[in-house]
Amino acid sequence: MPTTPPGFLILDDALAGAREGDALLLAGEEGRHAAKVARIGAGERVLLTDAPGRQVLAEVTAARKEQLDLRLLADPSPAVQRLPRLTLVQALATGGRDEQAVESATELGADRLVPWIAQRSVSVWRGEKLAKGRAKWEGTVRAAVKQCRRPGIPEVAEAVTTTRLVEDLRERAADSALVLVLHEQESVSLMTLAEELRGASEAGVEEIVVVVGPEGGIDETELDALRGTGARSVLLGPEVLRSSTAGPAALAVISALVGRWG
Template sequence: MSAPRFLVDELPSGETSRLAGPEGRHAADVQRLRPGEQLSLADGRGGVATATVITAERGALELRVDGRWQEPPADPRLVVVQGIGKGDRSELAVQAMTEVGVDEIVPWAAARSVTRWQGDRGEKAWRRWGSTAREAAKQSRRAWLPVLSDPANTAAVAARLATAAVALVLHEEATDRLSGVPLPATGEVVVVVGPEGGVAPAELSVFAEAGAHQVRLGGSVLRTSTAGVAALSVLQARLHRW
């Protein structure tokens, strides 16, 4: 099993470092890392360091820094516009999409979204998406945290699609398959995933005017919590990252 990863604001610049705060408590008190064990640190912006535990105390570790490197950002970038779902389905989608390598998630207040992000409730829901993505990035040993954009309405999504290298809308009635769509060598691949009720006809028209193409994954209709994950898996394989 690979060494556990912990997220830090800045990578250590010296030969030794102290891991404290929430990450230090998790490493020392929950995972119970001990002297001689290895771990890795990431700043969420591509920077990674490997380290060995020198001493462990309650809530903190003293580390010897063994190496550092910078991982380049993904290109093309994979962006998913995720229709806001009800209950925990949206958070399940965020978790799984982060694990399979999404570069940016755009919460979309679609016409058929049952849940509405308004006021404090909306702010809390957005923050939960961010926390979910952060924990999933740690678990999957990512060097880059996915960007979580501000919630977008349909007009804002259309504007984003218009600037993408490739813009795709998942729809069960589409005739083209995601596996056959030409992909760019650089830029953004933006995929729209509807909420539980799917993408409304008026939204499909707006997105088509912005240059988006409708595609399907296969013969079955997937939930909003799994469609984005399936699409990302296809794209990762086609881009030879998997």
Template sequence: MTDPRFFCSPAQIVLGPDLSLELPEGPGRHAARVLRLEAGDGLVLFDGQGGEYPARIERVTKDRVQVRIGAHRAVERESSLDLTLIQALQGGDKMDFTLQKAVELGVRRFQPVASRRSVVRLDGERAAKRLDHWQGVAVAACEQCGRNRIPQVLPVQALEQALAREAAEAAAPEAAAGGAQALRLVLLPEAAVPLTALPPPAGPVVFLVGAEGGLAPEESAAALAAGFTPVRLGPRILRTETAGLAAVAAMQALWGDFREE
């Protein structure tokens, strides 16, 4: 059984071997009350900036856990694919599930967008609270899957804003000068090209998935105008919480982590 992993912000981890620190309140409570760790048990700390620190518990007092930290280990478990998932807002807890699994599958950036067929509407304080919650979901997923870098969870945008940003980046001077252009894909059931027909990307991949009712026709047209290539995944129409994750897994099998070296 592997040692449990806990995220601590860079300011909370004192850099350097053989130093003692107290776990932050949240990780400390989880270690003491949920996992029931005791003095002498091992664990791993990471600060989201890369690498990790082995540690051993010195003392547990209620919710307070004192650990002795070891030397930094330059361990990386990031995907070779630089992948951004643009996901239309989903109802219920589907966004949590999609984000959690996307982190496990190696997505580096997660952009939630409000589309015309999204059943959830977020703005102002609600959007800020949901963003904080999603960031917590991403951290917990990294603790579970072994990633030492926290993916970006970007603030909710209107789909039109996200498409405008992608179009601007595609037209930027550095892109025109021959830099590695992002491969921008949109999942459409009527697309003629299967994902498997595409060549391996030379640069980042940006993948757009609609909400429960898919993208509205005008949104699909806007995505194509912004430089997105329509692709499909097999003969069946997938639910929104299935589609993005299936596509990311397929990309990892075709071009990334799942290939045999």
């Protein structure tokens, strides 16, 4: 008979140094959700994960109003270190399409997500929206982590303008990163880099960055600036995909080529 999988909960960084038999407390928003919404009770087993990707099975020893008392049933697994790391630079988009991209990218293995305020972005974060927008992306990431039960929680970076993005990409390219800009008018396709991507780890590439523009496309001056960092513009495929789809689709292809799905 199939068994029901245990609940999946995020414990942030609390698994560092933890051992079998240790007692831990799950409080805060995650504890409230587990106790009041998911109604996880004493005696149930849950699978815990933290930001670096450690995971461990635990038993609920007590369920309080807004927190759970837990006992670890094993030593946590080691933190996940997958190379090359995958970063998605996602231009802000309307209609929640950027959040859709963030959700799918998290499920498909992105390690870092960067909100980009591009010149043609209709949705723009300013003032209080900078913190609120980032917090909303972080909430989307955590929900997606729990949905797919992946190890590790992707980092959501601060929103960047094109100027700051160019500076950051130049530094990363100098530090062995491969930067790919998706562009619908490029003649060179992503799949022409298949062999290079398959050998990325052996070649010392520690990070692959995928840059996705807004609904109106990447402005030509921005594209020139991105190429000036050493980034390469590539065509994803024959169809023009929405901004919510392009990044996750590229990450799926890259994940297969670099061996994450092998």
